[in-house]
Amino acid sequence: MKNITLKNIEKSYGDATVIKDLNLEIKDGERIIFLGPSGCGKSTILRMIAGLEPVTSGEIHLGKREVTHLPSGDRDVAMVFQNYALYPHMTVENNITYALKRNGINKTDRQDRLNKVLGMLELDHYRKRMPKDLSGGQRQRVALARATVKKSDYFLLDEPLSNLDAKLRVTARRELLKLHKEFKQTFVYVTHDQVEAMALGDRIVVLNKGAIQMVDTPENVYHHPRNIFVAKFIGSPPMNILSGVIKDYKFHYGDQNIDISNVSTFSDGLNGTEVYLGIRPENMELATADDYDIKGKVIFTENFGAEVAHTIKIAGEEIVVMSPEVIDRKEIGIKFDKKHVHIFNKKTGLNYKYMEQ
């Protein structure tokens, strides 16, 4: 079993608690992504799993082994660092085989593993080069190669693609998937890039201020955010959030109202409560006719190529609506796709979908 169990993990530096009571079960061979804004504790969690950072309390299990207090080198995990951390004084080849040699892997085995990984990552040509003579993308691949040849069950990656340009990132993502397909390690991947998270993750752990906000598939994280934070953090442009009150099966916002009686999370009990209503820009439509849910003023438009984002002001707040083409009108009606409307509790920020359970 190559699962990872994090039990009641806490981490503080002095008075500052960076990770609060974290519980998570990472499945065998799964690609799990830690996603969150800068400083939310993603690296800290990864480093605690790797044994580079001691936990303040709680337990870490790798498979059947409890490793909470085991030194890093005894945990048998492989890690790729953000700045690659290649050994600057060793050739590509030696960077990759060094630890194998020190750990007593025999020469033929070493060479086999080296050749295989060099081939997979198209590094054959660079085996005698020093790291300083490589491009960013090549260094990144060497770092991947070095972690891969260990054949460890656990593969930890801390923003390994963040130093690459957009195009290389796409290629590198494919390489990662290729490696995973071949070796089936349990991937723990840290990033603040949601596109990367969506593309690579079997499941995504959304973090904020050291606390898990949601753990689910990319699909659910996007379409069924557990709370306001996830709703706003995922998606670009982010989900529109309107603050109003529910009365008579309608969401009252400013001096307008939207019929929400057929929104799936709506229940009679919500009548009379103040809530947040959330909907993604692509789940709304600019209505030319009189058939609309809400009306507003177009302030400006941004052309994204495939679609145009219209920023619209309604009762003092701005929302973004996607539309295939520029609608050149001041006053405009907007139609909501009710299937994709979310209602959030105003106090806790929790999506009512998840409150019923």
Added chain:
Amino acid sequence: MKINKYIFHLIIIVFILLALYPILFAVSNSFKHLADAYSSTINLIPNPFTLENYVDLQDTIPLFRITLNTFIIASVITAFKIVTSFLAAFALTYFHFKFKRATYFLLISTIFIPFTVTMIPNYLIISEFDLIDSVWGVILPQLADAIGIFMLTQAMRNIPKPLIEAAQIDGISTFNIMKDHVLPIVRPAITSTAIWFFILAWNDYVWPLLMLRSRESYTLPLALQLFVSSEGGTNFTIAMALSVITMAIPLILYLVFQRYIINTFSSSGIK
């Protein structure tokens, strides 16, 4: 623009010549007969050219013995200072222990203690050990140097932490991390520090003067002093020959190790 450049070059050349002149003077006069040296002191071309000063030098003092003494003193001091500095710097950079910062500052503050303060206690201790007039007496108080600890600690602090962590995750022992990674990465800093220590010990005058009594145990700077004062004081061409030997040896060593020094400045490929 162009004229400026020429003037600039000219000024530099003048300064270089001024700096080089005493050296050229020594080299030139060491190849002259004493009489010629007096009659044409400033003429830099020896005419006639002679090696007699170098031959006479060996009759005046035990030259080989003195050179060997100087070499032993300078190399042993350098080797010890480097080894102790490296180990101390490694511990101060990578180990966690109580009062680490205080220890570091205490060590570094010894740089500011003047030599004259420790001179007498050192002298008394060495004489207790009965090592006066022995090269070991010169060497013993100089086995460690806070400057070396400072230089190497700085170099080690510049090694990115993830590099060490990458090795730790792969199960590399602390000793092997030191040997396989830290040592090669700070090697340029070690080389420059070693050269500095070697030159200091090679040229050292006051402490060897206190320690060494007989000519058999003298170092090159002490031997030079012989020619400046009473004996052979008039024979300054021999003194020049000794000067040339004194400066030639570190120079040759420098040329041998030069490529490592250049490395110090060009190996910024860590990232």
